[in-house]
Amino acid sequence: MFEKNNLFVAPLAGITDRPFRSMVRQFSPDVSLVTEMISCHSLVEQHKNCPRNFDRYDDEGNIGTQIFGADVNLMADAARILQDNGAKWIDINMGCPVPKVATRAGAGAFLMRNHKLAGDIMRAVVRAVDIPVSVKTRLGWDSANVDWRELVDIAADSGVAFVALHGRTRAAGYTGAAVHPDVKDCPIPVIANGDIKTQDDVIQMEKLGYAGVMVGRAMLGAPWKLEEITGGTKSIDLGKIVLQHLNLVIDYYGARTGVPLFRKHAAWYSAGLPGASAFRVAVNQITDEKELKDKISEFWGCVAEI
Ligand SMILES: Cc1cc2nc3c(=O)[nH]c(=O)nc-3n(C[C@H](O)[C@H](O)[C@H](O)COP(=O)(O)O)c2cc1C
Structure with missing residues (x-):
């Protein structure tokens, strides 16, 4: 079984806020959690309508803060702010398919279409902070462009510490079964994400060479789920x-x-x-x-x- 810090709760917009993370920690104090995605614009300009722009992370254990955006300098600035606020690592969103992010803002999954910009953002963020940087991405833009492996290589060359790979394309959204490719020959650790719900799924991901697992929707209404599927159980009131x-x-x-x-x-x-x-x-x-x-x-x- 993976080390606790290689068990991740996925970033879920509108869900993995500070209260939810605190609930998860009750059951799984040592796992890794990722914040909801935070816009680099909103963070750098400190939009007051987003309480998460003012979160401090010093007391939160192993917590990654996820940023999204397509502006290299703003992404670096946002990463610095989050490091100063106590984040343990910075995660760059390169998988969000929502049109507002992926097409209008040219961020999230859209970066899978622009590897040059993706690499520029990765390098700028890595340079901007002293803490590790990760990337969360998908298999590719659509079934004709399944090029996740190229992005993993770019990430490795850019100094990114690890990649979380959601086993679907941007076009697939959240539907159809997730597909988890073998990652044994990847140059940096890869975390498996997508439809991980049981202990058997976790064992299967180990066999495919993943360094850990990341669980998203199975946590809804079940902040104890990661603990449950990785061997620990607790009675629940x-x-x-x-x-x-x-x-x-x-x-x-x-x-x-x-x-x-x-x-x-x-x-x-x-x-x-x-x-x-x-x-x-x-x-x-x-x-x-x-x-x-x-x-x-x-x-x-x-x-x-x-
Ligand atoms: C409601 C919702 C919000 C999400 N928000 C984010 C997000 O902020 N950042 C991100 O990288 N992925 C986000 N995702 C994708 C999840 O992190 C994850 O990749 C996806 O749900 C697949 O994992 P699962 O099958 O374990 O849920 C979101 C997914 C859902 C359903």
């Missing part, structure tokens, strides 16, 4: 966990933003349980913090003591 997560969300965002933002987490936590759909419908109407806590307590038969 789900109602308490949900309330605790809600409290962290409210502390971080305030109740006005936090209550509606928590609806999706409540839905994921309750998925598959009896009465979940009625619970979800009720939660989606709630705007008041106490009412939401009471609803959660009622659903899971526990008491909101915090």
